[in-house]
Amino acid sequence: MGSGGPMSQAAQVVTAEVVVCVGPGGVGKTTTAAALALRGARAGKRACVVTIDPARRLADALGISGVGNEPHLVGTPADQDPWPGQLWAVMLDAQGTFDYLVNRYATSPAQAGAILANPVYRNISAALSGTQEYMAIEKLYELTESGDFDLIVVDTPPAQHALDFMEAPKHLARLFDNRVFRLVMAPTRVGLRALEIGTQLMLRTISKVAGGQVVADTVQFFTQFEGMEEGFRARAARADELLHSQRTSFALVCSPRRDTIDEALYLASQLSLVGLQASTVVVNRCYPRYRPVSRAAAAALAGTNLAPLLDNLEELRTAGAEEDEQLARVTAALPHASVRRVPFLAREVCDLGALGEVAPYLGA
Amino acid sequence: MLRPPAGGVIARRQRTRRVVQPRPGRAILRLSHDRLSTGAGLDPLNFFSQARAFIVIGKGGVGKTTLSGVIANLAARQGLRALVVQLGAPDARLQPETACLARLFGRSEVLDYEALVLVTGPERGVVTARALRPDIALMEYLHLHGMRRLSRRLVTSGALDVVATAVPGMPDMLVLGKLKQLEKAAAAGLPDAPDIIVLDAPAAGHAIRFLQSPRGLLDAAGGGAVHAQAEEVVQMLTDPARCQVILVTTPDETPVSETVETAQLLEDKVGVKLCAVVVNGRLPVLSLPLASSPAELCEVALAAGALLSEEEAESLVVAGQLRRQRQEAQEAQVARLTSELPLPQLELPFCFSAELGPEQLEVLTDALEQAIAGWAPVVP
Numbered sequence: 001m002g003s004g005g006p007m008s009q010a011a012q013v014v015t016a017e018v019v020v021c022v023g024p025g026g027v028g029k030t031t032t033a034a035a036l037a038l039r040g041a042r043a044g045k046r047a048c049v050v051t052i053d054p055a056r057r058l059a060d061a062l063g064i065s066g067v068g069n070e071p072h073l074v075g076t077p078a079d080q081d082p083w084p085g086q087l088w089a090v091m092l093d094a095q096g097t098f099d100y101l102v103n104r105y106a107t108s109p110a111q112a113g114a115i116l117a118n119p120v121y122r123n124i125s126a127a128l129s130g131t132q133e134y135m136a137i138e139k140l141y142e143l144t145e146s147g148d149f150d151l152i153v154v155d156t157p158p159a160q161h162a163l164d165f166m167e168a169p170k171h172l173a174r175l176f177d178n179r180v181f182r183l184v185m186a187p188t189r190v191g192l193r194a195l196e197i198g199t200q201l202m203l204r205t206i207s208k209v210a211g212g213q214v215v216a217d218t219v220q221f222f223t224q225f226e227g228m229e230e231g232f233r234a235r236a237a238r239a240d241e242l243l244h245s246q247r248t249s250f251a252l253v254c255s256p257r258r259d260t261i262d263e264a265l266y267l268a269s270q271l272s273l274v275g276l277q278a279s280t281v282v283v284n285r286c287y288p289r290y291r292p293v294s295r296a297a298a299a300a301l302a303g304t305n306l307a308p309l310l311d312n313l314e315e316l317r318t319a320g321a322e323e324d325e326q327l328a329r330v331t332a333a334l335p336h337a338s339v340r341r342v343p344f345l346a347r348e349v350c351d352l353g354a355l356g357e358v359a360p361y362l363g364a
Numbered sequence: 365m366l367r368p369p370a371g372g373v374i375a376r377r378q379r380t381r382r383v384v385q386p387r388p389g390r391a392i393l394r395l396s397h398d399r400l401s402t403g404a405g406l407d408p409l410n411f412f413s414q415a416r417a418f419i420v421i422g423k424g425g426v427g428k429t430t431l432s433g434v435i436a437n438l439a440a441r442q443g444l445r446a447l448v449v450q451l452g453a454p455d456a457r458l459q460p461e462t463a464c465l466a467r468l469f470g471r472s473e474v475l476d477y478e479a480l481v482l483v484t485g486p487e488r489g490v491v492t493a494r495a496l497r498p499d500i501a502l503m504e505y506l507h508l509h510g511m512r513r514l515s516r517r518l519v520t521s522g523a524l525d526v527v528a529t530a531v532p533g534m535p536d537m538l539v540l541g542k543l544k545q546l547e548k549a550a551a552a553g554l555p556d557a558p559d560i561i562v563l564d565a566p567a568a569g570h571a572i573r574f575l576q577s578p579r580g581l582l583d584a585a586g587g588g589a590v591h592a593q594a595e596e597v598v599q600m601l602t603d604p605a606r607c608q609v610i611l612v613t614t615p616d617e618t619p620v621s622e623t624v625e626t627a628q629l630l631e632d633k634v635g636v637k638l639c640a641v642v643v644n645g646r647l648p649v650l651s652l653p654l655a656s657s658p659a660e661l662c663e664v665a666l667a668a669g670a671l672l673s674e675e676e677a678e679s680l681v682v683a684g685q686l687r688r689q690r691q692e693a694q695e696a697q698v699a700r701l702t703s704e705l706p707l708p709q710l711e712l713p714f715c716f717s718a719e720l721g722p723e724q725l726e727v728l729t730d731a732l733e734q735a736i737a738g739w740a741p742v743v744p
Contacts, residue, residue: 024424024425025423025424025425025567026423026424026425026426026619027425055618055622056621057617057618057621058618201517205514205517205518205523206523207588208514208588208589209502209506209514209518209523209588209589209590210534210588210589211588211590211591212588255425256718257718257719258467258718258719258720259429259464259719259720260425262463262464287686288682288683288686290679290682290683291675291676291678291679292676292679293672293676293679293680294673294676296671297665297670297671297672297673297676300665300668300669300671301665301668301670304665304668304669304670305653305668306653306661306664306665306668306670306680308651308652308653309652309653309655309661309680309681309683309684310680311650312650312652312680312684312687313679313680313684315716316683316686316687316716318716318717319716319717319718322717322718322719323718325718326718326719344686344690346686346689346693347693348616348617348618348693350617350618
């Protein structure tokens with residue numbers, strides 16, 4: 001799918017730039033991720049956006065509705081100048097990615113088949129918290145390794161889950177380190193000796209509370225997984241390295257309201273705890289700043305049929321002033337990050353034209 | 365459709381008669397039923413008599429937490445005791461949405477499992493709030509059902525963590541189980557029980573999975589202590605006299621589309637009754653005079669006796685254009701919502717404030733009360 005030859009590809013594997021967008025829900029993360037990739041395409045890069053759960057219209061605009069997991073080339077819309085680079089989009093299919101990994105790391109097709117058919121696997125791969133995040137990182141890793149892209153922008157699930165995203169590679173490893181997992185695996189490793197008393201007690205307790213079937217399915221799942229953890233672990237470690245490498249940067253996305261900025265700053269602090277730094281803060285849906293009207297003019301307008309214009313200006317100026325207070329908190333907390341303000345656009349950002357309008361606000 | 369609850373609002377109303385002036389006929393639920401079907405508007409007590417548990421569901425960022433607080437505050441104004449329930453996590457990470465709820469009431473606490481009283485006073489009811497955690501909910505459940513030893517073993521063997529967090533669907537079901545217990549206490553009119561419970565649910569996509577979890581567990585696994593609980597939760601979710609969903613959206617394209625989708629999924633997959641859809645963040649409509657250019661505005665203003673500089677006029681014109689565009693866009697989305705989702709609509713205004721506190725809470729509560737007074741049921 002890439003345009004470069006083998007040589008240029010090899011060079012670009014090293015330089016591929018990764019941007020991870022994190023932030024609370026409902027602030028326009030997906031849109032921002034897509035606009036960042038579009039910006040890259042306009043700058044001549046082979047850019048790819050990995051989205052998790054795009055709104056339908058945006059998915060339609062990117063041409064990825066119902067197309068799971070493989071990068072899709074987005075054509076330049078008729079009303080825009082052709083991009084010197086390329087814009088690709090992938091809609092993450094967590095289940096598909098997990099299945100792919102099972103197939104890849106299974107020691108035999110029979111093992112893969114047994115796992116894929118296990119109801120607990122279906123449950124765990126779909127519902128276990130962190131699975132989607134882990135799979136997003138897997139996809140990111142795979143795309144980076146492909147050498148097909150110069151820029152990969154990843155959208156992440158909302159706030160609290162974004163932390164899971166950073167920890168996702170470790171998350172799976174933790175699953176294998178889980179006490180239950182080790183206990184359950186123990187008998188298969190040491191032969192069919194009786195389970196330790198502690199293990200028996202634990203499993204019995206779990207089955208009393210959650211039902212025997214849950215225990216049976218879970219034991220079966222973990223047993224079937226035997227031999228595959230190493231592959232998963234190694235890959236998780238490489239994905240973790242990628243997140244911490246120099247070429248990966250983090251964009252914090254929020255809106256200029258107190259609650260979303262609280263969440264964003266909290267995320268930033270959590271990132272820094274694991275040695276990661278948000279280099280950019282994108283503040284979506286900012287009100288424009290307007291000049292005030294002199295007191296004399298305001299007094300003269302009050303009571304006329306032009307008064308609503310004045311009221312409106314006052315309301316929007318109040319909103320703007322409050323936004324400035326919130327933005328000041330961001331600059332104070334993250335002095336090294338560059339803050340990009342994206343104004344309210346007249347229309348909702350759910351097509352390529354509107355993405356094109358957003359893109360210029362995202363960089364210097 | 366509407367069955368009178370056994371205890372709940374009406375029984376409680378008698379207790380709170382000292383603070384709420386009774387009006388003739390107000391306590392008769394049949395009246396509220398008539399009103400619901402004739403569209404004569406509702407008073408808040410009638411509104412709250414529809415169910416005991418209200419689940420607030422919407423896309424991320426549309427104002428679920430704010431609305432939950434506003435609903436509870438309105439209930440308290442009627443002399444009711446309202447409890448807002450949020451989802452807590454065992455790892456006790458800071459949860460910005462719980463801080464957000466407390467701040468709405470002018471408080472700075474982060475919610476915990478224990479109920480925090482946010483509003484109380486001689487002239488009003490009570491608002492309390494708590495964040496439910498699956499692990500504590502499970503322990504409580506086992507204690508209440510005579511399985512104290514089992515609960516101790518859960519802790520000592522380390523299995524608590526596994527059951528409460530790792531079994532698919534289990535954490536959600538445990539929280540819903542606790543909600544069900546609170547709802548039953550409300551129905552029985554227990555002394556410490558709330559009259560209504562407002563659940564601030566997870567963001568829309570997750571909400572479906574959240575509410576489906578008990579049914580999923582019922583289908584997946586037989587037996588076990590929580591199996592019976594899952595059954596009872598499904599019963600509560602599907603009984604409109606006990607539990608209803610209040611959807612919330614902003615009048616923007618994507619949230620409206622997702623709300624319509626969510627509504628369908630909730631009815632089809634969860635079987636829960638949808639009560640109303642709240643349109644949050646509606647810009648108060650200003651009738652802005654059309655002025656196509658700053659120069660033109662200068663002239664008109666001068667005629668009205670105001671001397672505007674070119675810059676001032678431009679400020680007014682450009683700000684007016686943005687407002688008009690936004691108003692029109694919102695109007696179009698509300699119209700679309702009306703045609704695609706046949707539910708009573710309640711509108712809350714946009715607050716020109718980056719932070720929502722007690723002042724905005726009262727404004728929004730007034731607005732909700734007004735909207736309910738204009739309640740217009742949708743006849744399918």
